[in-house]
Amino acid sequence: MAAGRARRPGHGGGDRRRVRGRFLVTGAGGGPAPGRRGRGRRGGEDLAVPEAEFTSYYGRPILKPPVWKWDIAAYLFTGGLAAGSSLLAAGGQLTGRPALRRAGRATALAAVSASAAFLIRDLGRPERFHHMLRVAKPTSPMSVGTWILSAYGPAAGVAAVAEAAVWLPERGPFGLVRRVLPPVGRAAGLAAAATAPALATYTGVLLASTAVPSWHEAYPELPVIFAGSALAGGAGVGLIAAPCAQAGPARRMAVAGAALELVGSHRVETRLGLLSEPYRVGTAGRLLRAGRLLTAAGVVGGLLGRRSRAVSALSGAALLAASVATRFGIFHGGVASARDPKYTVVPQRQRLAERRAAA
Template sequence: MTKPDQAPQKGGRRGGGKGDRVMVPPAEFRSYYGRPVVKAPVWTHDIAAYFFTGGLAAGSALVAAGADLTKRPALRTTGRLTALAAIVASTYFLVVDLGRPSRFLNMLRVAKPTSPMSMGTWVFSGFSAAAGLAAVAEAAPYLPRRGALGLAARALPTAGRAGGLAAAALAPAMATYTAVLISDTATPAWHAAYPRLPFVFAGSALASGGAAGLIGAPTAQAGPARTLAVAGAALELAATHGVEHRMGLLSEPYRTGRAGKLLRAARVLTAAGAVGALLGSRSRTVSALAGGALLAGSLATRLGVFEAGKASAEDPKYTVVPQRERLGSL
């Protein structure tokens, strides 16, 4: 008789009669009642869009501050207004996810340094106020020069510069806190990527902010935006490559399925945008096309990272196998 967990051995016994060979079927990674081991993120694609608009706001604020200090008014205006528009969009996506604005306000009742969510709320609030002030200052030339409005018109440029510099100081945290936030979850593909995701998001933010400058400013003033866009694209491509290939099994969700398609598209768009930015230093049309490609690549990167996290939470093997490997290495 063959034991239930054994199969008949062909050709008799092996190794001098050491017993039947045990044939173990390949492991199937299942959980109770077919449920995933960890709970999938409850966030919708509104949060993925929030990742993109937050990065765009941060990158644009950096471009605007640099343009202000180097006396490039058209690039400064483009950066400030893009940052404001991105902040408004971010607020919308955040409120849609939370359900009602009061929930965001409630998070401001506490400042908890160990909580990425709490710190992110304060960073977002401070950045929004500073970027908003800088954007409002762009209205100064259109205000009357007499009376109370005249006083405001004279004070706004100084206030706008202060707000722009404050927004630029907060921009690195604004660009990367969402990466820290998702890395702090139990979602396998996000948690494993915690050393690299902030660099992915930072590069994406720089590329998108520079891209907005390439689209909105004349080529004569777009030099800093061009440099920032190319540097951001290089950082984004390098960091994303690490996420896709240097995390063992947990890199797989970034290369397969919907996430893989999005990240491959992002790679092509970002690389094409960076090349176009370099070649379009004398062409407004080429610069604008390069900027559009960089913006699309940045959005695809954020969506790809979001989809990879969801896919890794839904498949139990991405939780079980790494845990077994860690236990086996002890």
């Protein structure tokens, strides 16, 4: 150092230079300080400040949140309700319970019609649904789901129309129709029930195949939750519409559906680490908690109210409301995880750290 030039206080014979956002501590001659060579990332660089916390540009999401509106959440519910109602109708048909059969078939037709309306509304123009049938792409859940809906809808419709055969006159040209429709309706009802499990669960696969963090990471649980919700919704229809003496299959469906739904919901709220948080807080958390309470109330009421039509009806309404709350809760949880960038970046960093540790 030149004579007459004093050192600046605090440097202790060395110099600090800022190199690419880090401080490089050097000796008096400009080289690295003793004992520090090779300890940094680039042969002498030593990180003197902690790494910056994650942030995104202006706090904007990294992923584009889903553009789906409430109609797709309603589509998730009505599709599951149609599937559960067809299973209920098949159970009533096979066990000789006409009230369950009629209620299940009528509800299935109404629900699948609403599903088609919600889907077309989301697509924007009706012809787009037709365009989706031009190809069959097994690797696309949306394409597979469109074909499932197209196969299920006519079968459910024929089964429901067959219930109207009793209102046709026995003689004349309608007499033949009255005799032919019931066996055709039985076959169509069983065909709809065979397609119902795929209809109930493909929407869970569809959500899990997106890049939305809390949906994608919950790929094992979403189909289970949606299957349970569909069974619970169909059971609710049976408890509302059928006399207590014929509601046995509906009560058993309610227990099975509640078990699947509650176990799946518990796993998505506890297994996913940080990505479980969107299912526990905000709108999604409130809806899923309400769904659990309503499901439990519906099952308990259905089992205890075997001789009370009013209690059975209230239990069925609780199960239907629980199915709505669960579907909307899952929908809102995924949307919330896409809007907050931490749910995208923090799990990615954790996975990278685990790979480095394993290597």
